[in-house]
Amino acid sequence: MDGGSQFETRVANDGKPSRLRVSAVSSDEVVAPAGVRRTISLIRTVVRQGYALAILSVLGACVGTPLLRTVVPDRPLSLVMFFAAVALTTGLGGLGAGVLATLLSALACDYFFLAPLHSLAVSTSDLPLFILFILAAVMINGLSGRLRAQTRRADQRFFQLVQGLDGIVWEINPRTMQFTFVSRRAEILLGYPIRQWLTEPEFRSTIMHPADRDRVKQLWDTAVATGGEHTGDYRLLTADGQELWIRETIIVAHDAGGRPMRITGLGIDITSRKAEADELADGRARLFQMARQLVSVQEAERRSIARELHDEIGQVLTGLKLTLEMSARLPVAGAQLEMALTLIQDLMKQVEGLSLDLRPAMLDDLGLLPALHWHCKRYTAATGVQVQLEHTNAGCRFPTEIEIAAYRIIQEALTNVARHANVDQVVVRLWATDTILGIQVADAGRGFESEEALVEPTTRGLLGMNERSTLLGGHLAIETAPGMGTSITVDLPLYPDASWKTLDDELGQAAPREPGASCPAEGE
Numbered sequence: 001m002d003g004g005s006q007f008e009t010r011v012a013n014d015g016k017p018s019r020l021r022v023s024a025v026s027s028d029e030v031v032a033p034a035g036v037r038r039t040i041s042l043i044r045t046v047v048r049q050g051y052a053l054a055i056l057s058v059l060g061a062c063v064g065t066p067l068l069r070t071v072v073p074d075r076p077l078s079l080v081m082f083f084a085a086v087a088l089t090t091g092l093g094g095l096g097a098g099v100l101a102t103l104l105s106a107l108a109c110d111y112f113f114l115a116p117l118h119s120l121a122v123s124t125s126d127l128p129l130f131i132l133f134i135l136a137a138v139m140i141n142g143l144s145g146r147l148r149a150q151t152r153r154a155d156q157r158f159f160q161l162v163q164g165l166d167g168i169v170w171e172i173n174p175r176t177m178q179f180t181f182v183s184r185r186a187e188i189l190l191g192y193p194i195r196q197w198l199t200e201p202e203f204r205s206t207i208m209h210p211a212d213r214d215r216v217k218q219l220w221d222t223a224v225a226t227g228g229e230h231t232g233d234y235r236l237l238t239a240d241g242q243e244l245w246i247r248e249t250i251i252v253a254h255d256a257g258g259r260p261m262r263i264t265g266l267g268i269d270i271t272s273r274k275a276e277a278d279e280l281a282d283g284r285a286r287l288f289q290m291a292r293q294l295v296s297v298q299e300a301e302r303r304s305i306a307r308e309l310h311d312e313i314g315q316v317l318t319g320l321k322l323t324l325e326m327s328a329r330l331p332v333a334g335a336q337l338e339m340a341l342t343l344i345q346d347l348m349k350q351v352e353g354l355s356l357d358l359r360p361a362m363l364d365d366l367g368l369l370p371a372l373h374w375h376c377k378r379y380t381a382a383t384g385v386q387v388q389l390e391h392t393n394a395g396c397r398f399p400t401e402i403e404i405a406a407y408r409i410i411q412e413a414l415t416n417v418a419r420h421a422n423v424d425q426v427v428v429r430l431w432a433t434d435t436i437l438g439i440q441v442a443d444a445g446r447g448f449e450s451e452e453a454l455v456e457p458t459t460r461g462l463l464g465m466n467e468r469s470t471l472l473g474g475h476l477a478i479e480t481a482p483g484m485g486t487s488i489t490v491d492l493p494l495y496p497d498a499s500w501k502t503l504d505d506e507l508g509q510a511a512p513r514e515p516g517a518s519c520p521a522e523g524e
Contacts, residue, residue, distance in 0.1 A: 054101035057085035090144035168267040191239030209235035413441035421445025
């Protein structure tokens with residue numbers, strides 16, 4: 001430009017001017033007179049130092065004092081407006097402005113309101129009043145200066161404390177939702193200058209991870225609407241492109257009308273803690289998977305041993321039994337041979353029972369419900385405790401690990417009833433939905449203290465049931481009290497991709513059960 005003021009227009013990427021700023025006050029061709037420049041500089045200094053406030057407050061006192069004298073004729077009391085001008089100027093403008101207000105007030109009082117009027121001389125009668133005014137104004141300046149100094153030191157200590165915190169401290173204007181303060185920790189952690197936070201309204205959104213923006217916006221909207229303290233975690237992108245996890249606490253104070261009047265917050269870097277938590281979660285997941293694999297290996301080993309007992313040792317014992325029976329028919333057979341035959345018979349029953357306890361073949365061949373019917377009959381014959389088996393929608397083949405866990409949990413629960421409940425009847429309930437397999441074993445026996453029982457080293461049965469349900473993502477609940485009986489309820493989740501089999505399917509060739517489809521009734 002050839003003359004006048006020069007301006008620089010910064011153009012954004014879309015071609016529209018985004019900011020207009022003065023780059024030169026004037027050109028070489030147009031130069032303001034020196035007197036004008038000095039006057040402008042003086043005005044700026046007056047305004048900046050609070051001197052304008054001193055002048056205006058004294059002028060206001062000059063105007064207000066005659067009005068006050070119409071109400072309060074007493075001259076000493078009528079000068080209270082000048083005391084107010086000095087106090088106001090000192091409090092808001094500082095010591096320098098307060099001294100100026102004191103001098104101007106003294107001159108105005110002497111010239112306009114103390115005898116002789118319109119003269120800078122002071123009469124003997126008004127001299128004590130004038131001196132008292134000067135002393136009171138000096139005291140006001142001294143006290144105000146001391147208070148401002150103490151306030152300034154307190155502000156400095158608070159500022160240093162805030163800047164030294166290991167977190168991002170910020171404050172927002174509730175009306176504009178624009179940052180008015182951001183501690184320098186933000187620049188240290190993220191690498192962006194503080195002025196970007198203060199001058200760019202959407203700056204924080206631009207550096208926030210896109211996947212977290214909607215969630216954080218909802219958190220802020222809730223905090224502003226309800227007030228109080230709110231906490232959330234989100235990610236910010238640093239200047240060098242890294243992701244930083246921030247845990248932010250927002251504190252919103254509302255006025256009497258329910259409108260936000262102050263919004264402050266603190267953001268702490270939790271990136272390392274997040275990494276440790278993720279690593280711990282991965283470790284727990286791996287341990288959880290290993291535990292499930294261990295249970296699977298244990299059940300597979302049980303099945304192998306059971307088959308070995310049935311197929312190998314059982315066949316040998318059967319052959320030996322037949323041989324002894326044939327020998328017993330011979331004339332030379334004696335009492336010893338009959339005793340040996342009885343021992344072999346007992347040994348075969350023990351091997352058969354051991355094989356069934358390890359892994360009943362019926363569970364693999366026919367499924368959970370038939371295996372439970374068989375086990376309940378065998379349990380009643382051995383213990384004398386009647387089992388009432390109730391089932392709803394449970395005539396399906398469930399995933400193998402679900403069937404094994406359900407069978408073992410019911411087996412252990414019935415064992416505990418026989419050992420501790422002192423009852424002659426127990427109820428076993430089994431039900432299935434599209435999402436869970438439910439189990440309940442209830443008796444009206446002696447009961448026990450559940451909290452104490454779960455920490456006793458002798459209650460391995462309860463711990464084992466809880467461990468089996470937990471490994472499959474299930475939940476075990478115990479309701480009991482001394483003399484009130486016991487109810488054990490377990491929910492085992494059924495996975496959508498699991499294979500379901502009906503009782504009429506051939507072994508190992510079951511078709512998947514569609515979600516929402518009901519199991520066939522038993523016997524269909």
